[in-house]
Amino acid sequence: MNIEELRGRLEEANQGHLLQYWDQLSDSEKQQLYKELSPRDFNEINGFYKAAMEDLSSASEKLDDLLEPLPKEVCGRAVNTGQETLLQYDIDGLTEIGESRVAVLLLAGGQGTRLGVPYPKGMYNVGLPSGKTLYQIQAERLLKLQRLGESVTGNSCKIPWYIMTSEHTKQSTQDFFQEHKYFGLQEDDVVLFEQNLLPCIGFDGKIILEKPYKMALAPDGNGGLYRALHHSGVLKDMESRGIKYIHVYCVDNILVKMADPVFIGFCISKGANCGAKVVEKAFPTEAVGVVCKVEGKYQVVEYSEITLKTAEKRDSNGRLVFNAGNICNHFFTLDFLKFVSEPSQERQLKHHVAKKKIPHVNDKDFRVTTKPDSPNGIKMEKFVFDVFHFATSFAVWEVIREDEFAPLKNADTADKDTPTTCRRALLNLHHRYLLAAGAEFVDKDGNNIPHIPSQKKAEEKGGGNGQKGEDEALFVESEISPLVSYAGEGLNKLVEGRKFVSPVYLSQDFTMDKPEIVEGEW
Structure with a gap:
């Protein structure tokens, strides 16, 4: 380790404080710090900082x-x-x-x-x-x-x-x-x-x-x-x-x-x-x-x-x-x-x-x-x-x-971009794929479910969690393995004219020759 050469570069770049605890470090800590600092171009980093702060000061200017x-x-x-x-x-x-x-x-x-x-x-x-x-x-x-x-x-x-x-x-x-x-x-x-x-x-x-x-x-x-x-x-x-x-x-x-x-x-x-x-x-x-x-x-x-x-x-x-x-x-x-x-x-x-x-x-x-x-x-x-x-x-x-587009950014305590919103987005999309391919959805008694469930029925099917206005993602859960269909193609031969009750899962993994309906067929 050429610590004096490194110290000189740091002082030149006004970053000498990075070695202020050097004498109090263990040998392994010294090696870790030296390895982290030695390849850096601190003048370049200073330049990044200067330019970034200048841009920040002008960020309020509208375009x-x-x-x-x-x-x-x-x-x-x-x-x-x-x-x-x-x-x-x-x-x-x-x-x-x-x-x-x-x-x-x-x-x-x-x-x-x-x-x-x-x-x-x-x-x-x-x-x-x-x-x-x-x-x-x-x-x-x-x-x-x-x-x-x-x-x-x-x-x-x-x-x-x-x-x-x-x-x-x-x-x-x-x-x-x-x-x-x-x-x-x-x-x-x-x-x-x-x-x-x-x-x-x-x-x-x-x-x-x-x-x-x-x-x-x-x-x-x-x-x-x-x-x-x-x-x-x-x-x-x-x-x-x-x-x-x-x-x-x-x-x-x-x-x-x-x-x-x-x-x-x-x-x-x-x-x-x-x-x-x-x-x-x-x-x-x-x-x-x-x-x-x-x-x-x-x-x-x-x-x-x-x-x-x-x-x-x-x-x-x-x-x-x-x-x-x-x-x-x-x-x-x-x-x-x-x-x-x-x-x-x-x-x-x-x-x-x-x-x-x-x-x-x-x-x-x-x-x-x-x-x-x-x-x-x-x-x-x-x-x-x-x-x-x-x-x-x-x-x-x-x-x-x-x-x-349904990004996952936040925990479920947030209002949007959560695991729940992502899950519903995918289930809703797959529900639409199946409807477009000719599938029919029924309740447990065999009664047809409207393609767009009413607000009243969606609330009734909300799962007893006290939330009202739940969308059809909780009413009709449909998941299709990407190995079955990339974007809704090829589903007609599997589901056209067939009746399903939620939840529906069309499965296939990379070891299977053809897809199977794991659950959901009525």
Whole structure:
């Protein structure tokens, strides 16, 4: 250890306090701290902090005068696209999948803090009849897509699954997949890599010590993807596999259509090197970022960056002018990913600031870690969509929220984005799939249940928990294994004309040749 060289670099960067307890540390603690500090470029970190704080001070400035609506020619909507066109997008996407030219990339570096669990969100079970976790649901969707791709091309194909973890989630994620034998996927096709960690910094510009031998660190945001891609070798792995198109998404959306062939086909039809799947904003002040243009460049603008007057603007059809709600669901070509991951481009991405309560060494007893009651510093992160402004050809595909977006953010004590709302969203979607395929639902006496149960009946079937106005997710519970159907296709031959009583579960696992109705048939 060259401690004097390190001390000199720290003093030069005005971060010498990081070694203030050095003489009181054990040998193992000294080694840990030295290993953590020595590879860091502290002048670069100071530069990140300075730029981030400057951006924070100007964050109150509204962007209204700089905003431009999305050009019509880059946009498509699932609800007003003809069936023939949708089918063509689907076939085009499945053809690319069948030729093994599509990969999926999962952003899974966050911990389940708000959810109230000590493990990654992907390992969470929201209480479905099957008991499946988010990871299992997503793995089975990939297996089904591979089969669909093979049915179109006649080829044996693979969809490699790249999972970006963090220091906090990598080992537990790795262990989870190994324990469950990768849910039927080939081990070589599930590739884990780590995003970078950045020091947390106090409002005085000093890096915070969490322990006398450890900096306070946090993942550098889902936009840390691009630096991680450059350093991990993932891009080279994609290239060696012949990948051309990559679908990037967040782990917490239980309805996500991974490698959605329709979305891929649409983006290819537009010649896009970058694309975003969006949902229509529910109301003008919904707290969601909006995909639009700012000074001629594509961007996601946060709801807090525009005034109410601009948020409420409507077009001649009565739709919000700025209505493309971002759901962290993106399409990239490999060439585009390689370009934006180069250091010269990646360094242009700004860090966003989050004021946080960051645990730190106690001033009176350095062996004690103090948890502050109010924010005492910042975490810096980049966002995955920050690369949109590099796009030379962009595409935006609007989907129905109830079909494709139900995020898991909070514990059930919250009002939205909870395990309960996610579970109901999936059960409702599968209920609609079965109805569309010709299934009929009856009560235990064989009486037909309306497709949309009345409020009165929904309350009667609420389970005696005192809650009124329960929706049909509790009235008619339907779950379909992704191995049976990816998006409602192929169900007619299984359920048309047959009667079911809730709960319904259509099961198949990767060892079964054909699906079976585990429960629910009347």
